[in-house]
Amino acid sequence: MSERSGRGPHPIPLPHPQGASPPGSRCFAATTARQAGEGEGEAVSPAGDAKKIRIATCSLAGCFGCHMSLLDIDERLFGLLELVEFDRTPLTDIKHCGPCDIGIVEGGVCNAENVHVLKEFRKNCKVLVAIGACAITGGIPALRNNLDLWDCFQEVYCYEGGLECGQIPDDPELPLPFDKVHPIYEVVKVDYFLPGCPPPADAIWKFLTDLLNGREPKLDYEMLHFD
Numbered sequence: 001m002s003e004r005s006g007r008g009p010h011p012i013p014l015p016h017p018q019g020a021s022p023p024g025s026r027c028f029a030a031t032t033a034r035q036a037g038e039g040e041g042e043a044v045s046p047a048g049d050a051k052k053i054r055i056a057t058c059s060l061a062g063c064f065g066c067h068m069s070l071l072d073i074d075e076r077l078f079g080l081l082e083l084v085e086f087d088r089t090p091l092t093d094i095k096h097c098g099p100c101d102i103g104i105v106e107g108g109v110c111n112a113e114n115v116h117v118l119k120e121f122r123k124n125c126k127v128l129v130a131i132g133a134c135a136i137t138g139g140i141p142a143l144r145n146n147l148d149l150w151d152c153f154q155e156v157y158c159y160e161g162g163l164e165c166g167q168i169p170d171d172p173e174l175p176l177p178f179d180k181v182h183p184i185y186e187v188v189k190v191d192y193f194l195p196g197c198p199p200p201a202d203a204i205w206k207f208l209t210d211l212l213n214g215r216e217p218k219l220d221y222e223m224l225h226f227d
């Protein structure tokens with residue numbers, strides 16, 4: 001995670017999602033976002049009549065644990081919803097990511113559909129965040145990278161205890177699986193990495209409120225987890 005020393009909070013008008021700003025711009029602040037105050041538990045100011053910041057999230061090769069941790073910010077979600085609106089997420093069930101300010105991606109890339117979804121996020125989101133170990137390094141799903149994919153399929157679908165007449169799925173509509181699970185930065189440019197498995201809810205909250213208030217996200221040592 002990059003830092004810009006000496007850069008205090010200052011408001012930067014939030015460009016329209018379809019404006020001329022290049023994808024991946026790291027500067028974020030609604031002109032109405034609160035400028036003062038830092039740290040855990042910080043309230044997010046209502047956006048009033050201003051256009052809300054639009055956020056999309058998705059899970060690729062992940063377990064949804066990072067999304068669960070996002071929900072663990074609990075009642076602070078209500079304050080967040082005053083300032084943001086959600087595009088594609090598992091919460092809204094929108095199927096495709098439209099123009100957004102922030103895209104949050106959980107999970108690594110394990111098949112062709114993951115690549116499609118990830119590129120759609122990169123194309124439409126000004127800032128892309130890799131959340132959790134799976135998105136950053138491949139994580140738990142990447143443990144299969146040293147194994148033969150066919151052997152894995154046979155183990156899961158044919159030999160696993162309790163299976164009767166096991167069969168490896170081969171419907172043509174299923175996405176093509178890759179031999180390896182890849183971190184998302186190997187496929188698209190990533191602006192921020194939020195580590196943890198999953199990142200604690202307080203870390204997600206601090207990260208988001210920093211972004212929404214125009215600060216470069218910075219986590220205290222206690223909030224940084226890599227497991």
Ligand code: SF4
Nearest residue numbers: 062063065132133134
């Ligand atoms: S980082 Fe951990 S919690 Fe998040 S998707 Fe991967 S396994 Fe699940």
